[in-house]
Amino acid sequence: MQGVESDLVRGVLESANGSEITISVPGTEYRLRFAQGGATAVHPGKRIKGHIHAKALRMHKADAGGGFIEPIMGQPRIVQGVVRGVDQASNRLLCDVVVPMWVEPFDGQQATEFTAGDMVNFYVQSGITFTPVA
Numbered sequence: 750m751q752g753v754e755s756d757l758v759r760g761v762l763e764s765a766n767g768s769e770i771t772i773s774v775p776g777t778e779y780r781l782r783f784a785q786g787g788a789t790a791v792h793p794g795k796r797i798k799g800h801i802h803a804k805a806l807r808m809h810k811a812d813a814g815g816g817f818i819e820p821i822m823g824q825p826r827i828v829q830g831v832v833r834g835v836d837q838a839s840n841r842l843l844c845d846v847v848v849p850m851w852v853e854p855f856d857g858q859q860a861t862e863f864t865a866g867d868m869v870n871f872y873v874q875s876g877i878t879f880t881p882v883a
Contacts, residue, residue: 750817756834758848758879762797765789768877770879772797774848775846780822786880799881801850803828805871808842808874814868816846825877829870832863850877 760772763780765863770785782800789798803825816830830846842851852871854860863869 756800756843756849757798757882758801758850759796759798760825760883762789762791762793765791765792770881772879777847778821779818779847781818781879782824785876786878789881790852790883791881795838797881799879801848801852801877801879803877804852804853804874805855805858807856808833808852808863808871810863810870811868814870817863818847824875825873827870827872829868832865832867832869834865835860835863837861842869 758772760774763771763773765785768785769782771780771782773780781844789797811829814829819827820826828846830844832842832847836843836845837860841851842860842863844850844852
């Protein structure tokens with residue numbers, strides 16, 4: 750895989766109910782809600798790590814700006830950040846968008862259309878998952 754850095758998200762568990770999980774990102778105002786991709790033994794208020802997986806509705810190269818997730822509270826909808834790695838075999842990108850996030854491009858789009866260092870912008874489909882790791 751080309752140019753991959755750590756894909757672990759590090760945050761603080763705000764809540765988890767078995768189907769949804771809410772993570773706050775230290776040093777920011779972000780409180781992000783995801784579908785829960787696995788069980789966690791972490792209690793609310795404690796640090797948690799895991800992986801985020803999303804599917805883009807359509808990904809575009811961006812010429813300016815920084816990384817962001819909108820809205821800052823709730824389920825991510827609009828995302829912008831830098832490509833950190835390309836997983837050609839799985840047709841996905843590791844993007845740094847405030848937190849690291851694995852993103853599968855829109856159907857018909859290939860991860861190989863992008864390279865590490867590209868700034869990208871996209872809407873994401875509902876159902877982004879956060880999978881906790883021990």
